[in-house]
Amino acid sequence: MLGVTFGLPSEWPSQDLIGYTDEFSAALALEGYRCGVFPMPINAGDSEMGWWSPMQRGLLPVDGLHVTRSMRRAAKRYTTTVDAAFDDVVAACADPDRPHGWIDTRIRTAYARLHATGWAHSVETWDRDGRLVGGLYGVHVGGLFAGESMFHDPELGRDASKVALMRLVEELTAAGVILVDVQWLTDHLGSLGAYEVPRRVYLSRLNVALGLPQSPWPGALTVPGRRVGPPNSHPPPRPEEA
Known part of the structure; x- marks a missing residue:
């Protein structure tokens, strides 16, 4: 509730x-x-x-990630893990050289605590030399996953954040998550299948999601990139927004 x-x-x-x-x-x-x-x-x-x-909330359908051929090709260059380097992912997302940075020391400290207590999770993308080149993090509560930030190394990690997102949707499906909050819709997220709903619609869906049980995540299991992502390469029709 x-x-x-x-x-x-x-x-x-x-x-x-x-x-x-x-x-x-x-x-x-x-x-x-x-x-x-x-x-x-x-x-x-x-x-x-x-x-x-x-007022307009960005959502990503769990079963509607738009996986392009270029994303699948990129995935073959990487491996992915879950909760293997949470602090490093947050630090990369907080890089002060990134435009519109907002992750300060208070945020980093609070989310490290949420990770330590099992509420916040990360997905990491690694290149063939074992370097962290992309990732994302967010908070899982019941049937909700609230995405906070994602990054990729512009020189070493082309599409690495998208590959992390491919791994994320697999974990969310396994955990029974039905609502993925991405805060605001951007052109980048829209190209991956995200869409907007009014605040009242989001809150109604959140109320349902919070009633679902809290399922565990698998830990730092390493998965080759070629094995992540849904079988479909195009999203299903968007859900009704009212």
Whole structure:
């Protein structure tokens, strides 16, 4: 059931940013996902933590990842793991040289705690020389996976983040996840099958997802890239958005 720590959604402002707090912790972040919000600093260096619930929420259908031929070719160059290098993935996502960076020390500390307690997970992509060249991380609660960030090495890891996403959907399917939150829809995510729904629709689906059991993840099992990804190369029709 949806939490109410951040108030009733009917009372939230009609904007993506629904509030901010001076307090921030791993426990509060986890509660935020149960309420339909996620933490992100409003501005770099601010002491307050912003809490966001986009008016139009980006979702990725678990069974609708658009896997292109180029992604399948790229996958053959890599291997993937789960929860093998969580801190390294977050550090790469937090690289200050990346544009629009928002992952600060508070975020890194809180999500490391969530990982240590089994709520946050990472998927890693490795090249043939054993170098970490891509990955992603997010939070799993019941039937929800809330994707936080992904990266690829621009020189060594072409399409490596997409290969991590291919591995992710396999793990989510096995864990019984039915709702994959990607926060905001981008052109990049849209090309992979993501779509938008209004806030009220997201919260309704979240309420269902939170009622599902919490299934374990498999650990750091290494899988060759050629074995990851759904058999279909095109997504099914999008679900109804109302």
